[in-house]
Amino acid sequence: AQSVTQLDSQVPVFEEAPVELRCNYSSSVSVYLFWYVQYPNQGLQLLLKYLSGSTLVESINGFEAEFNKSQTSFHLRKPSVHISDTAEYFCAVSTRDDKIIFGKGTRLHILP
Amino acid sequence: KAGVTQTPRYLIKTRGQQVTLSCSPISGHRSVSWYQQTPGQGLQFLFEYFSETQRNKGNFPGRFSGRQFSNSRSEMNVSTLELGDSALYLCASSVGTTGETQYFGPGTRLLVL
Numbered sequence: 758a759q760s761v762t763q764l765d766s767q768v769p770v771f772e773e774a775p776v777e778l779r780c781n782y783s784s785s786v787s788v789y790l791f792w793y794v795q796y797p798n799q800g801l802q803l804l805l806k807y808l809s810g811s812t813l814v815e816s817i818n819g820f821e822a823e824f825n826k827s828q829t830s831f832h833l834r835k836p837s838v839h840i841s842d843t844a845e846y847f848c849a850v851s852t853r854d855d856k857i858i859f860g861k862g863t864r865l866h867i868l869p
Numbered sequence: 870k871a872g873v874t875q876t877p878r879y880l881i882k883t884r885g886q887q888v889t890l891s892c893s894p895i896s897g898h899r900s901v902s903w904y905q906q907t908p909g910q911g912l913q914f915l916f917e918y919f920s921e922t923q924r925n926k927g928n929f930p931g932r933f934s935g936r937q938f939s940n941s942r943s944e945m946n947v948s949t950l951e952l953g954d955s956a957l958y959l960c961a962s963s964v965g966t967t968g969e970t971q972y973f974g975p976g977t978r979l980l981v982l
Binding site: 793 | 873912914959973
């Protein structure tokens with residue numbers, strides 16, 4: 758069975774500074790990888806996903822994540838954060854024949 | 870298209886009672902998954918239904934059950950409520966094929982007193 762680890766439960770960062778949210782997974786088979794975002798008092802929304810092809814995937818609001826098979830990682834990055842990026846971010850992994858598994862989430866705090 | 874809707878949005882129950890939560894998926898979506906979200910445990914998978922059949926199940930006791938109707942709407946039932954069942958219950962729908970995006974509803978916040 759697969760698993761996913763988000764090492765940082767909270768990440769504080771100043772506005773307009775870069776940020777990286779870390780995600781590592783374990784699986785014995787090929788995986789699909791996702792990042793979801795949850796804004797306060799809302800459900801989760803898909804931010805970006807990797808299914809196959811290019812290992813670098815981007816979202817429409819400036820986030821990007823790179824699938825690194827050798828390091829079993831799928832870290833989320835943004836070069837310059839905005840106050841509106843304050844949210845909880847969830848990394849998730851699934852395989853062809855199994856359910857999706859979510860990490861415990863990382864709370865991103867944007868400092869003015 | 871209308872998004873995933875969940876009813877009720879908020880619920881207060883007492884220990885020992887039972888509760889039924891409802892989820893209406895996006896039109897055309899055949900898969901509905903349920904999750905429990907708590908500050909301590911994060912997002913935990915309860916079960917997934919696809920075409921009225923339970924396709925996957927998480928590690929929750931038998932007090933947690935669900936079903937899906939022919940129109941893909943789903944209900945989740947929790948019997949003999951415990952204080953620890955207080956959580957945000959999220960429903961997500963998808964087309965049903967592997968790797969497809971899950972679309973989440975706003976959740977039902979359950980408080981057990």
